[in-house]
Amino acid sequence: KAGVTQTPRYLIKTRGQQVTLSCSPISGHRSVSWYQQTPGQGLQFLFEYFSETQRNKGNFPGRFSGRQFSNSRSEMNVSTLELGDSALYLCASSLYASVKNEKLFFGSGTQLSVL
Amino acid sequence: AQSVTQLGSHVSVSEGALVLLRCNYSSSVPPYLFWYVQYPNQGLQLLLKYTTGATLVKGINGFEAEFKKSETSFHLTKPSAHMSDAAEYFCAVSVYGGSQGNLIFGKGTKLSVKP
Numbered sequence: 001k002a003g004v005t006q007t008p009r010y011l012i013k014t015r016g017q018q019v020t021l022s023c024s025p026i027s028g029h030r031s032v033s034w035y036q037q038t039p040g041q042g043l044q045f046l047f048e049y050f051s052e053t054q055r056n057k058g059n060f061p062g063r064f065s066g067r068q069f070s071n072s073r074s075e076m077n078v079s080t081l082e083l084g085d086s087a088l089y090l091c092a093s094s095l096y097a098s099v100k101n102e103k104l105f106f107g108s109g110t111q112l113s114v115l
Numbered sequence: 116a117q118s119v120t121q122l123g124s125h126v127s128v129s130e131g132a133l134v135l136l137r138c139n140y141s142s143s144v145p146p147y148l149f150w151y152v153q154y155p156n157q158g159l160q161l162l163l164k165y166t167t168g169a170t171l172v173k174g175i176n177g178f179e180a181e182f183k184k185s186e187t188s189f190h191l192t193k194p195s196a197h198m199s200d201a202a203e204y205f206c207a208v209s210v211y212g213g214s215q216g217n218l219i220f221g222k223g224t225k226l227s228v229k230p
Contacts, residue, residue, distance in 0.1 A: 004158070006158075033217065042220060042221070042222045042223060043205065043220040043223075045217075045218075048217065056217075090158055090159065092158075092159075102209075102217065103161055103164065104159075104161070104217075104218065105161075106151075106158030106159040106160070107158050108156070108157050108158045109157075109158055
């Protein structure tokens with residue numbers, strides 16, 4: 001069974017641009033979560049989607065948005081990029097949503113650099 | 116509110132030596148606890164998890180962790196380090212949705228293994 005696939009693997013953008021990242025979960029998984037990882041802040045939760053509905057949202061500005069499609073694939077979008085948005089963006093999938101002992105399967109991430 | 120503290124951002128051990136990575140948690144309810152490992156340029160992979168029952172949890176690659184409620188700790192150990200164990204390790208506590216998502220991660224501990 002294929003793992004979580006994130007594309008692209010690397011991305012370089014300039015300030016003010018927008019970017020779209022893609023995540024394909026493990027087949028059969030319906031929940032997709034997004035995390036931002038930086039050396040200073042560590043792993044911070046962005047949002048979670050389940051069955052095309054946003055279940056939870058982290059404390060990020062409205063420039064960060066996401067969606068989930070009927071095949072469970074998810075995209076996240078960042079508009080008006082800032083230097084501080086440079087980070088590794090990780091996607092994780094699981095069978096269910098908001099279950100306390102649910103195991104998350106992570107993709108390798110998209111490394112975004114904002115110049 | 117739940118939180119996780121990992122003591123030591125960097126730990127260095129010699130090959131064959133004991134690995135001990137410390138994690139303390141704060142939780143108002145019985146916690147579900149996890150250890151994840153991240154190898155360079157990869158996503159996170161689950162090492163082990165504690166839900167209920169036996170307090171000594173065995174994971175992959177020879178790692179284990181002991182849940183100690185009285186000390187609010189969930190330290191990760193491995194009797195003998197291998198070069199391949201060099202990676203970053205994250206302790207996490209499960210929460211039920213909300214703005215922090217389903218998992219709150221510690222800041223991580225980078226493990227170096229010297230030959």
